[in-house]
Amino acid sequence: MSTTASGSGDGRFDPSLSAIMGERRQLTNLAYRLLGSLADAEDVVQETYARWYAMSPQQQEAIESPGGWLTTVASRICLDLLGSARARRESYVGAWIPEPLPDRMEWVAGMSDGITADPVDRVTLDESVSMAFLVVLEAMTPAERVAFVLHDVFRYSFAEVAEMVGRSPEACRQLASSARRRIRASQTPAPQAGRQAGVVRDFKQAWEAKDIDALVGLLDPGATMIADGGGLVRTVLRPIQGGDQIARYLVEMAGWAPGLTILERTVNGQPGLVAQHDGVTVTVAAFDVAGDRITNIWAVRNPEKLRPWTADPSISAGERSTT
Missing domain, CATH: 3.10.450.50 (Nuclear Transport Factor 2; Chain: A,)
Structure with a gap:
């Protein structure tokens, strides 16, 4: 993506660009956990930024929290994709498994097909991206998955989650609770x-x-x-x-x-x-x-x-x- 998109048109650097692009890793981490696919996550991030830069400077300046706006847009795109993904996977040959990720030190540089090896875009590897965890997420409804990941993994309040997904805070609380029960039912004592x-x-x-x-x-x-x-x-x-x-x-x-x-x-x-x-x-x-x-x-x-x-x-x- 061109970094001149938020420029003033005269070649001067826009100081807001750094803050906006600084959200990229957070968005990639969120989208990967929601979709289980690095390629799809990258597409979501690109689409999210495209929508930001499609706005006029005046519209951008009117947004109090650009990071919150970007997260909301990315979450809604993921929610839509999760609904269509279920239909796509019905025609998938064999079983569908989330895309595996290497350790950051083993990430191969120079990857093609739109997937970047830029360190700032790498997904943070923790218990919320273990294959066992992602497989359980796959069994959830799209709404459960989005509410749970936003609240329990990324620590957004239910009021914030409600605004992002277009549901009431209480509905989001119930969705996350249902998702938590699925997680507990699938968990086994982890060895050292x-x-x-x-x-x-x-x-x-x-x-x-x-x-x-x-x-x-x-x-x-x-x-x-x-x-x-x-x-x-x-x-x-x-x-x-x-x-x-x-x-x-x-x-x-x-x-x-x-x-x-x-x-x-x-x-x-x-x-x-x-x-x-x-x-x-x-x-x-x-x-x-x-x-x-x-x-x-x-x-x-x-x-x-x-x-x-x-x-x-x-x-x-x-x-x-x-x-």
Whole structure:
């Protein structure tokens, strides 16, 4: 976006520009948590700024809190997108998983397709972007999700949330309360970070060794694995239930791509794994761990969701499949 949009027309710097653009990271963080997609979040931020700069200088000056205005507009755009996203995902090939994010130190610079690697735009990695948390958000209604994220994550008052989403404060309070119940119902006691990393590391070693017994020992008997290929790469289209079935599938998957390299990485702020083939990231796996066992695996293979993980998002022809 051109930084001359808020200029006076004579080339002089507009001191309000810095404050307005300073809201960009907050807006990106909000939109990603609401939509589960970095690409969609970036689109929302761009559209929000486009609406700001479409106003006359007089209209801009009349807004008491530009940051609040930007947040309100972004929230309303996200609310509209969440409604349409449900319809789009009904036609999505296989399961839809939120877009995984790398640790800020591992973010690949020079990404294309409109996704910026500017440090000020990076999403803050905390418990509110863990894959387990985002998956629960996906199960909420759009109104629940927006009310909960704005109030419980970003600490806006219910009066402010009501103004942003066009509902009464009491209605927003009830929506957030309903969302909180969903979160509590899905939560399991989280292991210490070091212990979770150890479980994931042991899983990596068992996967590399194609040791089905070791994999089964690390998986909860009722574990679930969900894969997202978007119809662009070979993967299962339905969740795999049970530790034994998951272990056998993972060993079979390793056989599809000889020479697969598995790396320990931070995925959405939690210990995870990245699989690379010929130096290109082909799978990013996030885990939910309870005690010493893995209860959930989310494997993202859709290359359109892996752009932050590799400078070359292309994949080999042999990887492409609609099955």
